[in-house]
Amino acid sequence: MRKTLTTLAAGAALALVLTACGGGNDSGSSGADGESTGSDAGSGSATIKVAYQKTDAFTQLDDLLQKCVGEFEAANDGVTVQLEPIAAQETEYFTKLALMHGSAATAPDVIYEDTFQVRSDAAAGYLAPMDDYLADWDGWDQFSDAAKQAGAGDDGSTYGVSMGTDTRGIYFNKQIFEQAGLPADWQPESWDDILDAARTIKEKVPDVIPFNLYSSKSQGEAASMQGFEMLLYGTGDELYDYDTQKWNVGAPGFVEALTFIQTAQQDGLLPGLEDALDTNLPNRISGELFPQGKVAIIVDGSWVPGGWMSDGSNSWPEWQEVAGMAKMPTSTGQEPGAVSMSGGWLFSIGSQSKNPELAFDLIAGCLSQENSLKYDTENSQIAVRDDVASDPVYLDYNPSFEFFSSLVPVTHFRPATPDYSQISSQIQVAAESVLTGQASPEAAAKAYDDAVTALVGADKTQNAG
């Protein structure tokens, strides 16, 4: 009894900690945070805490921070930067961040933040507006309007500085294609072309997984964006209507996209369920399964070659010869013929930071021309600073840049609303229920519609059917 009650109490206590997040905002940093600053009080020194993601497959940001933090500390006497890498996949990373914001003692000063979380976290009061600092920063003029917009909150203030953006497309293994008798310059014109190629591979090269499209909630946002949304936005339907500011329900494209997943699954073209439901699948696909020729066609992001070009565990020097790239087609080849999704990550300042100016200085230093160039090349980002995008070093660095930049005209952005991150979870639930055969595409779409209506209210949805 006692053990369970303690467990429950611990759960409840967690809820209590979470609840504290909201309440603490108005008072900002009170005396309760003595623990984190206790050591700073002595000589007028300050500590800047940086929360960011680091995994075995993603070390480029850690490299960047090691460099720019050294520069920052050398330039600011007495300031210590405390790096707090969070070794977690995306979903767990956001959970950890939200929990860190719960108390002033753990709240980070500088945050590595996904663009789709910015509005949500700004609305939650976790982030500090940066407008005043940006106005005095000459580097800000170098950022494209789209990049500036990526960090905007619902109130119009800017809550993040973009580190780079990305697009998504298809990678295919040319060696497997050759064995299957498929062309090395393959470019599918419709979803059926993808399915046909995958079926050919299944028949001719039976040991290989023909096709991967992330479709499980264990892969979090990857399943929403690299997976389902790459399909949905190619049907002509969208998640959200900017004109009416309402969420679409009952969209036929939603069912079409789920039906594509169902067909691919039923024809045995996707990884086995054990792999398909694996949290680590994104890392395994880009770092292991695709380079080793165990999967033939993948839908993934433009940053993937960054890992192949690094010296890290995902190093794959032969990638230029083996990996082909193709645009993701629209469902039946309708205009504009191809589709892509764009996101990207930002640096934000925590609302509970006691040294927001120093935090901003660190961000500005880490995203200077030189450091942005380092990060955008090494992590295979589409540069958002004009002086990086036009730099010959950047242009010559990675042969995949040209292809992925060419997707910018057909790319889409996720709905920029605070509700998106919660609705995204429901997309993953819908995709997984179809993938695992627990629901028909129609039933899964209906469950999604109901969940969205419950989340945002019936007055913020519209029937797109």
Next chain:
Amino acid sequence: MTSLATAGERVAPAPGSPRGRRAREVRLGLVRSVPLLPSLALLALFLLGPIVYAIYGSLTNRTLTGPNAANPSFVGFDNYARLFASSDFWTSVVLTVVFLVASAIIGQNVLGLLLAVLMKNGTPTLSRTIAALVVVAWVLPEIVAAFALYAFFASEGTLNLMLDAIGLTGPAWLIAFPMLAVILANVWRGTAFSMMVYSAALSEVPPEINEAAEIDGASAAQRFFRITLPMIRRSISTNLMLTTLQTLGVFTLIWVMTGGGPGFKSATLPILAYQQAFNFAQIGYGTAIAVITLLIGAIFAMVYIKVLKPEVD
């Protein structure tokens, strides 16, 4: 708590006694309960407090991010209404009950008792060896046990390799039979506890009673069901309660092995609560699931106390 209650009882059955004496007894009872106050205060602070707060949290629309994280509002029983209307929730309730009954009540208890009986009748060396082997599963930290079991049930795991060796092809257990896998895992992990409780209880049963029954012609089964079981029923009650409540709280094991999937096929209530609260950011909704879990635990506990009446001999 109990001594407060007994003090009260002692006062009550004295009809006709002088009033002064009764008042004195009440005063004495109060004075005697003073040493309990610190523990009561601690319980209220660390146990009751969070529970009350969780109940309050489940009545709000708090989220982990977004506007409702900053300014949650009181929504009454909306979360519960949504829960009761959700098919995933009812599936989860059924899964939780199946998990409880199969892995705790039947698996751990029956197997634990069986092992304890066999060990009592086996040679000391044999029983010590078996005890050591069973306890290993109990000694392993939950996360280690969970990874070990994942490696056992995975599609290219130990179990399927063993099946392979004898010419059989095993299914992907965690995908095809996720509940079976986590139930077996929990039985494996928890049986040692029941075994130890029952070993201790069996050694307390006086051998004379069994011998007397044997002389009277009672069969082994009769002696077990008519004498041994009734004599250890207090241990049974305690053990049932402990294992049930412990199993109700099992999270790591399932989370590591199946993540509640595929879909929601092995999402017991703690898994569902975690997913809703932390993966889907619905803190209020997730807390409502936690409160329901608490209620289910309370119901089981009350049933055990009532049915097995551990305090009355």
